[in-house]
Amino acid sequence: MTYYEKCIEIVIKQLDKFKPEKDNPEQFLETVFTSLQQTLNPQKLGFVLEVLSGCLQYHKLLTIVVDAFYARDGQLCLWSDYSLFEVICYLATFQIDELGFQLFCSIIKSQPVGKICKFLRFFFNPLNLCSWIRDEWSLIYETAHVTENWIDPLMRWQPEVQELIKQLEGVPTDQITPLKTKAKVTVPKEFNLTVPRPRAITMPEPVPTMPKPRPVPQSTYQEPKEQKLLQMIKTYNRRTAEELLLKANMEELRCAMPRLQRDPQVQDEKKQLWHQSVPRIHRTPNLTFYKPNNLPVKLNTATILREGALYQRQVEKELQRVDKLVDGAGDFSEFLEWQKKMQAKDLEEQLAAGECRRLQGKLSHEEAILARQNLMQENKQKADRQKEEEVIEESRELLQRSTKEAKEEQKRRCELIAQLRALETQPTRKGKLVDLTQIPGYGLEGEMSVVELRERLAMLKETQKREQEEKRDQIIQGKRAKSQMIQNTVEQISLCRAAMGRTAALRWEEKKAQATSLGTPCQDERVLELKRKMEERAAERRRQTRRQTAPQLVSPARALRPNLRAQEEMQHWLELDQSRERRLRAMQEAGRTCHATHHLEAS
Structure with a gap:
């Protein structure tokens, strides 16, 4: 455990030094590698660098979990343990399959048990993993x-981690380290004094008996008779007032509509409407004097009168409408039908206008x-003409340069021939030639002959x-791989x-x-004319595109430009279609609202 405990301590110490707003992760890892290379063996150094680089790479994911832990369950934990929780979260999320559960348990047991159990x-917790952690990640x-x-x-x-948590929670009580034995100290002995005689046991005083209390009278739990009488x-009185009010309303209605009383059919309709509007009063055959659990809503006289007047106004309004229909008044159905046709016509015109736009x-x-x-096309023609002029000028310049170089070469050869002839006329020296394979013998370290020096x-x-060629091959392969990746990306896009x-x-x-x-707005003449013009323009554009297209090699960056332009055009038309859909939906909602309003007015 001490091995992993030391490695985790090193990772935590380095994480505490890292500042995301100032430090670069790559440079920080290089600095840590150079500082720990001399003190740690390769195995420890590899483990520390792997855990540290993973914590830096997934810093955002780890901070989400650790910040939520401090906000919810870790209010009593110290902020100095922040890096420890980040390391444990990284190992549990990204390294538990690679390390194995036994090695993960060893790492967990090497840390403080209480903090680690609370964090794990x-x-x-499945509720946290499947809800906000997944959403935040x-x-x-x-x-x-x-x-x-x-x-x-x-x-x-x-399940395995929960079992590990249960085991760790039982560790502190089972594995309590024994205390160190202290040195022996002097134990004092009691004095050998005379034992006093035991005191005589006194007689207990008699327990006083309390008088028996009187029972609570039964009238305490019963309701008084006066309250029952008042309730009755x-x-x-309430039922008497309701009956009188009902009779008065009936008399008032009978006096206000004498003509309708003669018609038995209207009288029956009026009675049915009245019985439906006025709440019935049910009389109980036997009075029950107890308080029910669900008390009914008590209505005062003003509420009853107000509700009765409302129903009476509704009945009068309905009777007036029936009288008007009997006298020959018109109905709103023809007007509503005409209004519906006009609204449909306006909607068709609006759709046609939108389609035209x-x-x-x-x-x-x-x-x-x-x-x-x-x-x-014009720019291309101009560019071709300009390129031709550039090519002519370049060929002329190359011709002039080649003639000039030929003259200089001829002049140099003439000078060289003159020098050689002058050397031939000079007398040759007779003597020993210099042996380039012989070592001078000056006694210097690493001394060699001229031939060996030339060979080296x-x-x-x-x-x-050879190294330059290998580097060149690597660069070419890298460029080919990059171009292939860009081409695959373009195909995917x-x-x-x-799609x-x-x-x-x-x-x-x-x-x-x-x-x-x-309503189909496409049958409009303006729409058909615009469609015909648009198809002509599109056909002409396609013809020009076929004429202008030629097989040529283009770079990946230039190959992406048409795709970007096509994406912008697609986005533009999608936005136009969405705006047209929103306008059509608003018009439909307005039409439905208008129909519903007229229907309510007609009813």
Whole structure:
């Protein structure tokens, strides 16, 4: 345990020194490597650097968990243990499968038991892992990656970790270290004194008996008779007042509508409406004098009168409407039908106008593309002409330079021939030639002949040349791998855009089918004319694009530009379609609201 305890202490110490806002992680790791290289063996150094680099790489994920632990369950923990909790969180999330559970248990047991148990209980809680931890980590990485690589393995290790926590919680009581034995001290002895005689036991005093209390009278638990009598009188008076009020309302209604009283059918309808509006009073055959559990809502006289007047106004209003219909008054159905037709016509006109605006936008877009293609064609022609002029000028300059170099070479050769002829005319020296294979013998260290020196220099040049070629090959391979990666990325982007385009097209077709149920604006003459113009412009643009396209090699950066332009165009049309959908949805909601209002008015 001391081995891992020392390694974890080194990692915690280095994490405390790291400042995210100032230090660079790579430079910080290099500094730690140089400082610990002399003091630790390779195994310890590798473990420390691996854990430290992982904590720095996933610093955001670890801080989310540790900050939440301090806010919820770790209010009593010290902030100096922040780096310890980060290391434990990293080992549990990213290294438990690689280290193995036994090695992970050894690392955990080498740390303070109370703090580690509290943190592991918080971190391996399934409610925390499957709720806010996964949501917070999904804001930084993709949800599928988080769930598959981190959350699911933690949930698989959750039973073993809970068992480990139970074992660790029982360690302090079972493994209490024995106290050190103290040295013997002098034990004092008692004095041998005379034992006193025991005192005589006194007789206990008799316990006084209390008189028996009187029982509580039964009237304490019974309701007084006066209160019962008052309740009966109150109930009787209330029912009498309700009956009188009912009779008065009936008389008033009978006096106000004498003509309707003659008609028995209207009288029956009035009675039915009245019985439906006025609440019935149910009389109980036997009075029960006890308090029920669910007390009814008590209505005072003003509330009853107000409610009766409301029902009476409703009945009078309905009877007046029936009288008007009997006298030959018109109905609102024809007006509502006309209003509905006019609203449908207005909606069709609005949809047609919106479709016209959309097609005009697309037409202007096609015209802009045509203009841009024409401009690009003109610029290309100008560039070709300029390139031809540049090539002519360059060929002329090269020709002049080659003639000049030929003249200089001829002049140099003439001078060299003159020098050689002058040397031939000079007398030769007769004597021993210099032996380049012989060592001078000056007694210097590493002394060698001229031939050996030349051979070593030639070998050194060959080695340098070979290294340069290897570096060149590595650079070329790296460039090829990078270009291949960029090409794969471009293909992936094109596939994603094609999928998004198909999805958007399907959504647009569905929304277009829904819009055609209300009224198809495509039958409008303006819409058909704009569609025809737009198709002509699109065909012309495609023809120009086919004429301008030629097989040529382009760089990955230039290959990405059309895709970016196509993405911007796709985004532009998606925004136009979304705005048109929002406008259509608002118009539909307004139409439904208007229909519902007229329906309520008619009813």
